[in-house]
Amino acid sequence: MADSFNPRAGGLVFSIAVQADGKVLAGGSFTSIGGQSRNSIARLDATTGLADSFNPNAPFAVYNIALQADGKFLVGGDFPSIGGQSRIGFARLNNDTAALQNLTATPTNVTWVRGGASQQFTRVTFESSTDSVNYTSLGNGTPSGSNWSLTGLNLATGQNLYLRARGYYGSGRNNGSQSIQESVRNVFLATPQPRLNIQRSAPANVLLSWATNVPGFTLEASTNLTANLWSVVSPAPAVSGTNNVVTNTISDAARFYRLRQP
Numbered sequence: 001m002a003d004s005f006n007p008r009a010g011g012l013v014f015s016i017a018v019q020a021d022g023k024v025l026a027g028g029s030f031t032s033i034g035g036q037s038r039n040s041i042a043r044l045d046a047t048t049g050l051a052d053s054f055n056p057n058a059p060f061a062v063y064n065i066a067l068q069a070d071g072k073f074l075v076g077g078d079f080p081s082i083g084g085q086s087r088i089g090f091a092r093l094n095n096d097t098a099a100l101q102n103l104t105a106t107p108t109n110v111t112w113v114r115g116g117a118s119q120q121f122t123r124v125t126f127e128s129s130t131d132s133v134n135y136t137s138l139g140n141g142t143p144s145g146s147n148w149s150l151t152g153l154n155l156a157t158g159q160n161l162y163l164r165a166r167g168y169y170g171s172g173r174n175n176g177s178q179s180i181q182e183s184v185r186n187v188f189l190a191t192p193q194p195r196l197n198i199q200r201s202a203p204a205n206v207l208l209s210w211a212t213n214v215p216g217f218t219l220e221a222s223t224n225l226t227a228n229l230w231s232v233v234s235p236a237p238a239v240s241g242t243n244n245v246v247t248n249t250i251s252d253a254a255r256f257y258r259l260r261q262p
Contacts (some may be wrong), residue, residue, distance in 0.1 A: 007042075007049035009033040014173050017065045017073075018120035020146035021097065022046030027062030027075060041065070041075065041082070056083040056093055063173040068092075069181050071099030071117030103165055103185040107157055107192060111149040112141065112165040112183065119181055121167035124148040128155065129162040132184070141165070157191045196259050206250060208233070209243040210259060217259040219244075223252045230258065 011030030018024055024044040026033060033042045034051030040058035042051045056075075064076040073093040075082065082091045100115035110126050124141035141148035148165070155161060164184045171179045194214040201207040208219060219237065220230040237244035248257075 004047060005049040007034045007044050007051070012061075014061065014063045015065045015171070017067050017169075017171065019067065019071075019097070019116070020100070020114040020118040020120055021116055022120075022146075023052070023097075023117075024049075025065050025067070025073065027065045027077065029061040040077065040079065054096065058082040064171065066171045066179055067099075067117065067119040069099060069101070069118075069183075071095040071097060101183060103163060103183050105155065105161075105163055105185075105187050105189065107155045107189050108153050109149065109151045110138065110141075110153065110155075110163060110165070111147060112167070114146045114148070118146070119167065119169055120146060121148070121169050121181075123168040125166050125168075126150045127164045127166070129164070130156075130159070132162040132186070135162075135164055155189055157189045159188070161187050161189060163187060191261070194259055196257060198257060201247060204249055204251065206248050206255075208246045208248060208257060209240075212239055212242055212244055217261050219246055220258050220260055221248070222256045222258075223254060225256055230260070233257070 009030040010032035011028055013026050013028035015027045016024055023046055027041045029040060031039055034044045034049050036051040038051055038055060040062040041056050043054035044051055058079040060078040062075050062077040066074045072095055076090045080088055083093050095117045097117040099117040101118050102113045104111050126138040126141055127135040128138055129135040139150050141150050162184060164182060166180055166182045168178055168180055171177055192214045194210040194217055197209045199207045219233045221233045222230045233246055233248055237246045
């Protein structure tokens with residue numbers, strides 16, 4: 001069953017492009033669409049299909065529409081003019097809505113945040129590189145609204161890393177071709193810092209634990225912070241579930257603990 005989206009084009013529609021904010025660009029040979037007089041090109045509300053104020057007024061057919069990364073439109077067709085300018089068959093049009101995007105990352109997650117007039121994609125892939133030349137696939141993104149994410153990663157920390165996101169979408173007349181947009185970002189992911197948990201387990205014992213997913217840290221103890229003398233705690237930690245665990249017997253008036261990465 002059709003929903004409330006009902007542009008009622010007074011002619012043929014040859015090409016569409018969808019913005020990240022949900023608005024739909026339509027090109028064709030129509031003279032009206034979305035309840036308004038629009039020649040060959042219009043932008044429609046995502047829910048109702050009503051045409052908004054965008055009105056380049058192409059006197060003849062628009063066959064192709066593509067959105068640039070900056071939100072501007074590329075259009076091709078049979079027109080001799082468009083947007084109030086003499087343009088024969090091909091033009092680039094300004095958009096009154098900004099294209100918003102941001103590529104963010106943590107050691108376990110990459111997200112391509114997209115909004116406004118950014119192109120809506122049908123598929124997104126993520127890749128990483130240490131030199132911005134040779135890239136390794138991380139996997140396919142999962143959509144959430146207009147954003148795309150990939151989780152469960154184990155990205156290198158403590159070094160520069162290049163992340164590349166590529167979005168794929170249909171374009172051209174009758175969406176018969178496919179186009180790609182990409183975003184590349186250089187990031188430096190800091191090494192995660194573990195949290196040391198300390199509990200009293202007996203009158204003379206303390207139980208110390210920290211997550212196993214942050215390797216390379218050594219547990220040390222000191223009885224005098226002023227002297228800054230630290231020694232490695234024994235016994236060595238045992239793994240319990242997702243934590244490193246150490247039971248330490250204390251006999252001093254005060255004892256301090258720290259995790260240190262050599």
